[in-house]
Amino acid sequence: MSLLNEQDKEKTLATHRQSKTSLYSSLFSRIYNKTHAYLTNLSTHKKQQKVEQEHLLIRGEKGSGKSLLIKQIAKHLADNLDQAPNTEAKKKPSLIVRLNEYEYGIRSIKDLCLRILSKLKTVHAKDLPQDFHTSADISWPNLIEEIQNANSRLILLIDNLDTLLKQLDKSDNLFFVKNILTVEQPYYRLIASCQNDSVLAQPFISFDIPPLDKALAYKLLISLLHKDMLQHTLLQSDKPNSQSHHEKKIQTSEYICLNFTAHKLEAIRRFSHANAQTLEYFYQGFLNNSVQTSYQYLGYVLGRYQAQYDFKMQHLSSQQQLIVHTLGSHWQAIKVAQLTQECDLASKTISAQLTQLEKQSWVEKVSSQNKNHFYRISDKRFHISYLTRFSLPSTQTLIAHSLNTLSYFSLGIPFMDEYKVQQEAAKTRSRLDSLAYQAALTANEDVSHTELDALFHHAFLHQGEEEVDGQAYCESASQYFKTHLPGERLSFLLTAASRGYEQAYLGLLSLFDLANTELEANLAYRIKLAICQLAQAKGFDFEDKLISLYLSQAKELKLAYQLSMQLVIIRGQKTEPLLLLQASFASLIAGHAPESQSLLRSYLNYRAKKEINAPLVIETEWGIEDAWLMELLLVFIANGNWQFLDQAIFSDEADNTHLKAQFLPLYHTFLAIKPQLSSTQLDEKLARPTELSEALPLLINAVQEARELYLD
Structure with missing residues (x-):
């Protein structure tokens, strides 16, 4: 049975059917509030007010939402303007005419008057006297005189006024500016939009649409997502057992949006110089396929402009x-x-x-x-x-790799119970923790919120500030779940962990990567540490897990260095690539730069051989090895190892020049921070792609964070 009664359902659907323009205008709350104040003054019809003699101009970049805002203003005027309590206002109806973004065929003032007259007779026939201008010969003064005789007032909304003015010849353009814009009288008012670089100024009240930022982008995307899913839910709500299914679908889609797609959105926002229109294209692409790569989303968005x-x-x-x-x-x-x-x-x-x-x-x-x-x-x-x-394909691959790199550096999944889309100060996980969180969400998609809440509830109840005993924790948690949630997946997992099964330990490590607050994350670190130590005591190979845990949390760094070097020596040429990276990382922050450089060279030799046998395809997204490599390069840049980076990493003569191409944003971060550049590097800096120049603050901030976390 539907959880909504018919009245509530109709009300919700009616809300959804409202134009998307209300959503867009809510994004630009500052300009919309200013516009609303102007319209409120306009509806009072006080002849003494100066605003009565001024027109409104909305400025913004193409696609920033001007057209949508003009539509919303027209809707506001139609709904509210003639509902003013002023009795004089009611005797003087407002005739609202909106000219679309491109009104083809307007080449003269006469064309403009004919277009306005046509729309008046179509939209406001009941508000006009029967003898309202029937002659084919019309001029602007005649049109305004007819409106005055009808005791009405024209409110003319023109989208992209600068485009319309360019279509007029010189004399008509001059007439528009001198006789339509600047003449002060109470029988018409102009509300228009134009590009930011337009020379239009007086006699307008001018409002600028602010650029779309990260917080607004997320707010718009998730709001659009909720609207779409809400409508789909309500349309299906009369079907048996459909409500719970669609509620889950809403949660799943938002989960994907926030946890798997937000960083891609941020990278694409930078690459496509996104505005509100661009963001809606991304939303359409997301609904078509919620698991595409950053480059595939970018192609979808840009294809709409082709x-x-x-x-x-x-x-x-x-x-x-x-x-x-x-x-x-x-x-x-x-x-x-x-x-x-x-x-x-x-x-x-x-x-x-x-x-x-x-x-x-x-x-x-x-x-x-x-x-x-x-x-x-x-x-x-x-x-x-x-x-x-x-x-060329090589250039397209370069763009795709750079987009992947920016996606990674935009990765910072918020702790969900603290997440507010409109707040930029939301607490977020580190990049490496965010990757672990994504992997844990995928691995544990069959674990319910109830089970996860119970896991952390038990941990808070039974773990104090002292060191956690791994075996005691597993036994206590197993008993807790047998009592409170018998038969659930975690109950079986904890029982297996208490009995010493390796896969159960790995499952618990993954579950605790799902910590949803900083407090939970701190407790999760202590429990994961205890589980790794317990697994080692049982004879399982968990040293790699310990090293990753220490380095990702910037804790026990000396121990991480000692343990990683021991493993490299023991395993020799069979050392795993990720361990080589982490050993290089630990050596560098321990102050052993030559040792770190040697280990990184070994890893790069392995990587070069691997790419000969299996070249990267353009859609490939960076994995955990790539993430650790980028984090390591950040620390090298933060540490000022300029000569090594010049010769071994970013030199065109180096054996590993693929790193320069694969991580081009990092190379330009290196150029931006390095004290002295060669003439070739200076040219590369001057010729830097705009997208990478605009991303530099993000990457330079990442270098500063790495310095503070690992080197200071």
Whole structure:
């Protein structure tokens, strides 16, 4: 039976059917509140108010939500403007006309008047007198006079006013500015939107839409997700036994969104220069497939812009198209000499066309160390879209690997009971802990919340501040579950652990990776440590688990160094690749840099051989080895091992140049922090892809955190 009565269900569905614009406008609460205040003043009809003589201009980047906000304002006006308590207002109805983002066919003021008249007669026929302007000959003064005679007022909403003005010829454009915008009178008001770089200013009240940030992005994505799942649940709620199934589906989708997709969203937000529109495309891709790679999501998002960008290219001359294609096929900025060579055009032609393209905001110049300057595409989203479609496979692989790296460094899964999407200060796990959390969620998907809550409830009840005894814990927990949750999976697991089974110990380690608060995480560390020590005492090989535990939590670092070196010596050439990385990590933070460098070289030799036999495919996402390697490189950068990094890691002459390509964001972090750069490195720094420049604060902060955690 449905858990909602018919009245509640209808109310909820009605809420869902509201336009998505209300959701978008809620994201831009500051501008929406300002806009609402303007509309409130507008509805009072006080002739003395200065705001009565001013128009409203909403500014923002393309796709930032201007069109959606204009729609929401029109809806607000239609719902509320003529409900004002003022009796004079009721005698003077407002005629609301909204011109869409692209109103084709408006080439003159007369065209504009005819379009407004057509919409008035369609939408407001009941508010107009029967003899309201029937002549085919119309002008702006005549239109306003008709509105005045009808004792009405026109509220005209124009999306992308700057685009409309460009469509008018010079005389009509001047008339619009001088006779429509600047004349003060009470019979019409203009509410418009335009691009940030528009020269429109007076006589508007101007509000700027803020850029989309990480917190707003998550809030929008999860809100969209809830709306979609809520509607699907309600439509299915009359089916037998469907309610619990769909409630679980909502929780599962949000879980995937927060725990497996949020870091991909953040990386794509940086790469696609995301706005509200871009984010909705990501949401659509998420609903289509919630387990795609970062690069696959990026391709889906950018594919939605393909027709728009193809249309822009068609308006360029053949020479300009060639130059844009050449620049667009390189991720980094390139010098004029290289551009001339690749285009096979005369240098004078290249210079002349670059000047024109720069004036049209197609390209931008980056000053170099000499007169041979760099150029790159100005529209960053167009550029990254063009690269994913037309660049060489090696460049596309470079982008995919960089996206994976940024996804990893954006990884910080919040502790769920403290998580608030709108709060940027939410407590989060470390990157390595987040990876362990994801793996634990997958491994324990059949464990209920009740079991997990009981596991930590027992741990808090029976473990004080003293050292945990592993065997005593397993026996106590086993008895607790037999009493309170007999027959559940964890009951069998804990019984097996109390009897000394290796797989049961591994299962418990995974379960305690699901700690959901910092307090739980601290307790989980102590219990995992006790379980590892118990497993060792039973003769099981848990030394690797201990080393990972020590290093990931930055605890017992000397012990981690000693234990890792013992294992490397004992295992010799059979040492596992991950252990080589962790031993190098432990050696570096213990102050043994040469030893650390030697171990890292051994690992890189293994990695190079592995990639010869099994090359990375473009969709490959970084795994646990890659994560430890990136964390190790962070510590090398934080430690200032410039010569080693120059010669062995990031040099073009090094045997392991694949690291520079695979972890390009880390290489540019190295360039940003290194005190002295070679001339080649200076050029690479100047030509750095914009996406990586914008990601530098994230990576430099990661270097600082590594220094504070392991070296200070």
